[in-house]
Amino acid sequence: MGTAPQSAPDQATSANPRCWLPSFGKIAAGISLLAFASLCFLAGAAAMFFDLPPSRTLAEAFKGVTIAAAKTNPVPRKPGQRAEMRIAIDQADKAWEGFTIYGTNEGAEARMLDMRGEVVHRWTMPPRQDWALATEARSNESLHWEYCYVFPNGDLLALTGEGGDTPYGFALVKLDKDSKLLWRYSAPVHHQVEVHEDGRILAVVQEVTSELPRGLDFLPTPYIADFLVLLSPDGKELERISVLEAFHNSPYLAFLLTPEVTRQQHDHRMPAPPFLPQMPGPGVPGPPPGMPPPPPLPSPGGSHFQPERGDILHTNSIKVLPKSLASKFPMFKAGHVLLSLRSPHVLAVLDIEKRSIVWAARGPWLQQHDAQFLENGRLLLFDNVGSSQGSRAIEFDPATHAIPWSYGGTKYDAFPSVPFRGACQRLSNGNTLLIDPGSSVMEVTPKKEVAWQWGFKQGEPRQAHITFARRLRAEDTTFLKGARNARPK
Secondary structure, eight states: OOOOOOOHHHHHHHHOTTTTSOOHHHHHHHHHHHHHHHHHHHHHHHHHHTTOTTHHHHHHHHHHHHHHHHTSOSSOOOTTOOOOEEEEEEOTTTSOOOEEEEEETTSSEEEEEOTTSOEEEEEEOOOGGGSOOSSOOSOTTTOEEEEEEEOTTSOEEEEEEOSSOSSOOOEEEEEOTTOOEEEEEOSOEEEEEEEOTTSOEEEEEEEEEOOOOTTOTTSOSSEEEEEEEEEOTTSOEEEEEEHHHHHHTSTTGGGGTSOHHHHHHHTTSSOOOTTSOOOSBTTBOOSOTTOOOOOOOOSOOGGGOOOOTTOSOOEEEEEEOOGGGGGGOTTSOTTOEEEEETTTTEEEEEETTTTEEEEEEOOSOSSOEEEEEOTTSOEEEEEEEEETTEEEEEEEOTTTOOOOEEEOBOSSSBOOOOSSOOEEEEOTTSOEEEEETTTEEEEEOTTSOEEEEEEEOTTOOTTOOEEEEEEEOGGGOTTSSTTOOSSOO
């Protein structure tokens, strides 16, 4: 047999074994491009570190990319398909039995679960043509319920939002148990709604304004102002109280004047945000004369601390002190309102009649949510990024500033750090319900054992979030049909 002729490429390679190597010009061009890219990177890093003029533009660009990425769904779903959720832990002898109402950012609806994770009731948004938004939403699909308050007869107050925009919130609606619209309050209502013992409804609304309380004209404008609004049971606005003015009319204004961001700017670690007051110094107004300085700030929140431009308060929870607990809090009065202010990391108590803050505190928490009164005379709150180990629930004594109890997971299973949302609820048996927005709802015993856990199936995409969850007693759900057994056999 004859030898097969060699192919042309093989012959060329054999004749010129170095012909595959790139030319010197190509190598030089590659090195030049790499050097140029490295210089651009170093220049950008230096601009950010030393707060040079382009840093603000770069920060805004990075922020825009982050927001766009967060809104991208990495795992496509079919239209109407929801993230799968299931029971992960259920210790019947340790859990506090009741019904759990919850909502997610996947739709304007609320569902109620029994202890086995089965849906026993559902509320849905009425048709858009039946009500009005304070501002126009991008789409029906993006609307969801940020928070809901359910009455024993099944009536529901729902805060309608879209997420990702500031100021945000579109309306507060009241529905009956069959999701029929009873009334609407079209305003940028956000975060939480509370019902007073006398039937009045409390909510927080945002407004972009350039009007500042007298004496605070050193604050940059425009800014996002928070107002506590009081509504009648049928949704009519009765009163509106400026949270910033309430601080201004109190000895606690200094708690808002030296937020953590100014310290980071003073250390040249980040650009000075245009919406926060500067450190007092030559030519920079300081606190009013006689104003006591605030306590030292907790450790920095790192990259998680990114308040929206102009959002100097970000009031994210409201709770009214009921008469039944007033004796447990001798420094407060029944009807006082506990506020959580995320941007300055402050808890505050508002006297509605005096329209003034009567107490405020900072503590070892950062970007906290869902502060509330407890039967033992303490406060419970969800600390989002105050711990280096992740988020946690904190029980705080307002008289001694002690932390008698906290929960942040275990050494081997830490509670993840959640820079947004998050909630907690103390149950009557001493257990605590915790909401990790991107993962689950869990019930923890005083000894820090997980008694019940329900949430997203492992591996579900994290753009689906739990916006709120609350556990209700069976006697508070008289609208449910049947025996209302929270743990059916």
